[in-house]
Amino acid sequence: MKRRLLLVSNSTLHGGGYLGHCEKQIQEFFGENVKRILFVPDKLQSLGYAVDSIHETADPVEAVKKAEGIFIGGGNTFRLLKALYDHNLVPEIKRRVLQDGVPYMGSSAGTNVSTVSINTTNDMPIVYPPTLAAIGLVPFNINPHYLDPDPSSKHMGETREQRIQQYHEEPNTPSVLGLREGSMLLVEGQKATLLGTTKARLFARGKPATEYTPGSDLSFLLAEGV
Amino acid sequence: MKRRLLLVSNSTLHGGGYLGHCEKQIQEFFGENVKRILFVPDKLQSLGYAVDSIHETADPVEAVKKAEGIFIGGGNTFRLLKALYDHNLVPEIKRRVLQDGVPYMGSSAGTNVSTVSINTTNDMPIVYPPTLAAIGLVPFNINPHYLDPDPSSKHMGETREQRIQQYHEEPNTPSVLGLREGSMLLVEGQKATLLGTTKARLFARGKPATEYTPGSDLSFLLAEGV
Numbered sequence A, B: 001m002k003r004r005l006l007l008v009s010n011s012t013l014h015g016g017g018y019l020g021h022c023e024k025q026i027q028e029f030f031g032e033n034v035k036r037i038l039f040v041p042d043k044l045q046s047l048g049y050a051v052d053s054i055h056e057t058a059d060p061v062e063a064v065k066k067a068e069g070i071f072i073g074g075g076n077t078f079r080l081l082k083a084l085y086d087h088n089l090v091p092e093i094k095r096r097v098l099q100d101g102v103p104y105m106g107s108s109a110g111t112n113v114s115t116v117s118i119n120t121t122n123d124m125p126i127v128y129p130p131t132l133a134a135i136g137l138v139p140f141n142i143n144p145h146y147l148d149p150d151p152s153s154k155h156m157g158e159t160r161e162q163r164i165q166q167y168h169e170e171p172n173t174p175s176v177l178g179l180r181e182g183s184m185l186l187v188e189g190q191k192a193t194l195l196g197t198t199k200a201r202l203f204a205r206g207k208p209a210t211e212y213t214p215g216s217d218l219s220f221l222l223a224e225g226v
């Protein structure tokens, strides 16, 4: 499996510019051979790569077939997933990434749609996609923008951890990697590594949550089922 | 239209017990003639009413047909809405409340499912309901646990207001009433009144948001379309 993924928690870190906190990782990830990146669907400020926005192409499936690299950014996860299905892009992106080894970078909503499903998005369900199943480039789920409970808060809404635990009350639900802002996951074939500056919190159904520091080998997550 | 609704933002207010902040409104709302309340689906601590939990009835549709009052509490909105459809309860609840005048009280997720749709829930989509359309007891949507942006926060996830604005980027979307914790909406036929101790924030598509203090007449929202 040629899979190469860079899955980022968030596009902008407090005090930095758009994708500023992961510039170095982006350049290492796409490297020198990729000259053009297919972007779905917002604007990507250039890091020296030419960017083709899928909104400007007449044939989005053809654009995926020809892409040297793919970047799916943030926005609303439900709207993004629905658009991917409406344009028949899900199987083609999956084929290009898993079979052809085209590097895929996701940020925020673009990270959600790369996983098994969007069951653990933070976004509001503003539209109704045909399914919550996503592209499935990895066999687990991610919660981007993962947020620790604020002990001083008087707000009574569920904490992020409680919301993920609700997900794991459902049968046969995969692990959920809580990527705090500033962290990202690099996948190269069967190897997964946590990058960035913040820890990640892993939730596995029926087990206590565990913390991983940047640099941790998370390859065991890739063996979960795919 | 006999509709009588009490739609609460949240079941527990910081520092208080379960439904403690709305005890008085509950007793005024159900009154003395209602002796038994049908509860869907968690536990309701008694305020002097007998409670029939729908999970313990063999025939949930029959339980709705016989209910003197209905209370739908919190939990996960997607799971709740899916359960309502799985048990064919949506049309029967709608009929009992709109035609028979059975009083309906919702809290948190139970408030979301009483509106047009669950498009503005805060919950994670842990299961896939057959539609996001909900019971439709009012012609607008509610965001319970509405939360103001925290100016000191470094978190880069969307604010609640931004999430509701994303919803209003979609065409033909109804107004969204942001009910802060501590506030509730009382509907009696064509009259709607804001109750509780906190203000509510109203979002109408293409218009600036507006604030309403407790006691405000919000009946104009009921004219929106139903």
Ligand SMILES: [Ca+2]
Residues within 6 Å of the ligand: A074, A075, A076, A077, A108, A109, A123, B158
């Ligand atoms: Ca988002």
Ligand SMILES: [Ca+2]
Residues within 6 Å of the ligand: A158, B074, B075, B076, B077, B108, B109, B123
């Ligand atoms: Ca909830």
